[in-house]
Amino acid sequence: xxxxxxxxxxxxxxxxxxxxxxxxxxGLMLVLAVGARLITxxxxxxxxxxxxxxxxxxxxxxxxxxxxxxxxxxxxRFLPFVGTLFLFIAVANLFTIIPGYEPPTGSLSTTxxxxxxxxxxxxxxxxxxxxxxxxxxxxxxxTMIMLPFNIMxxxxxxxxxxxxxxxNMMSGTMILSILFIITPxxxxxxxxxxxxxxxxxxxxxxxxxxxxxxAAAIGPGTLPTKPAKx
Amino acid sequence: MDDMTIIAAASIISxxxxxxxxxxxxxxxxxxxxxxxxxxxxxxxxxASTITRxxxxxxxxxxxxxxxxxxxxxxxxxxxxxxxxxxxxxxxK
Numbered sequence: 150x151x152x153x154x155x156x157x158x159x160x161x162x163x164x165x166x167x168x169x170x171x172x173x174x175x176g177l178m179l180v181l182a183v184g185a186r187l188i189t190x191x192x193x194x195x196x197x198x199x200x201x202x203x204x205x206x207x208x209x210x211x212x213x214x215x216x217x218x219x220x221x222x223x224x225x226r227f228l229p230f231v232g233t234l235f236l237f238i239a240v241a242n243l244f245t246i247i248p249g250y251e252p253p254t255g256s257l258s259t260t261x262x263x264x265x266x267x268x269x270x271x272x273x274x275x276x277x278x279x280x281x282x283x284x285x286x287x288x289x290x291x292t293m294i295m296l297p298f299n300i301m302x303x304x305x306x307x308x309x310x311x312x313x314x315x316x317n318m319m320s321g322t323m324i325l326s327i328l329f330i331i332t333p334x335x336x337x338x339x340x341x342x343x344x345x346x347x348x349x350x351x352x353x354x355x356x357x358x359x360x361x362x363x364a365a366a367i368g369p370g371t372l373p374t375k376p377a378k379x
Numbered sequence: 380m381d382d383m384t385i386i387a388a389a390s391i392i393s394x395x396x397x398x399x400x401x402x403x404x405x406x407x408x409x410x411x412x413x414x415x416x417x418x419x420x421x422x423x424x425x426x427a428s429t430i431t432r433x434x435x436x437x438x439x440x441x442x443x444x445x446x447x448x449x450x451x452x453x454x455x456x457x458x459x460x461x462x463x464x465x466x467x468x469x470x471x472k
Contacts, residue, residue, distance in 0.1 A: 152453065152458055309440075309443055312443065312446065312450060313439065313443040315450070316443070316447070316449055317446060350439075354435060354439040357435070358439070
């Protein structure tokens with residue numbers, strides 16, 4: 150039994166090996182990029198808009214609203230990064246309804262790459278917003294004693310981000326394949342429907358956690374003075 | 380019992396124990412979290428979106444403990460490094 154799509158090889162030449170994770174990730178990138186290009190080609194501001202444009206507008210507006218609810222005022226700055234994370238993970242998990250597809254998020258290499266990009270983006274946004282000194286000072290925020298714990302927390306939460314997404318998606322695939330052995334007909338369908346829900350929730354949680362970490366790095370200086378209305 | 384039997388038995392038994400104990404703690408924690416969120420929702424239905432978002436994030440944090448245990452038990456069963464080492468030693472002889 151395979152743990153992830155890393156061990157599913159399609160083609161290899163010398164030491165270059167094309168495994169399932171890379172292939173499905175490329176496919177997803179192609180679908181996302183071409184789809185976005187096709188939809189945004191005919192954008193209009195008239196009263197009647199196409200269905201696809203309406204769908205995209207709903208997604209983008211919802212993401213902007215979520216970013217503002219976390220407490221980041223200018224959502225346009227964080228939307229490209231966090232929105233891309235959410236869209237990629239959500240589409241990767243939703244495509245599990247296609248037979249033969251294995252989610253690339255079910256492999257630890259993909260999820261650690263995503264978690265590493267969050268790990269880099271947090272100091273990037275923090276330094277951009279508060280300056281290098283201000284950001285470094287946030288590591289010893291309550292007292293000086295907390296400095297090692299804050300640094301440890303930085304690494305452990307990156308590990309937690311990667312393993313959480315990997316574990317959830319891998320467990321979904323694993324439970325499905327075990328159920329196919331035991332009760333091959335109806336029950337796996339129910340579980341795969343549950344897997345779709347879990348995938349969406351995990352995409353949401355991954356991007357919300359990335360947002361919360363970025364908001365913590367930026368600090369309370371940019372928080373709105375009164376709680377945002379929801 | 381030879382080495383491989385001991386490794387196999389220990390891996391399977393500890394995978395079961397890992398999953399059992401690892402599901403217990405997060406289960407209790409998630410129950411408490413949901414109970415708290417529900418009573419907060421009953422008192423302040425207006426704050427539903429904030430409470431739900433915080434609840435989801437918190438549940439994911441708690442759930443990741445169980446997920447760690449699951450990953451460990453899956454590694455013990457399907458990708459056990461000690462087992463592979465024993466197999467490689469037997470094959471090398």
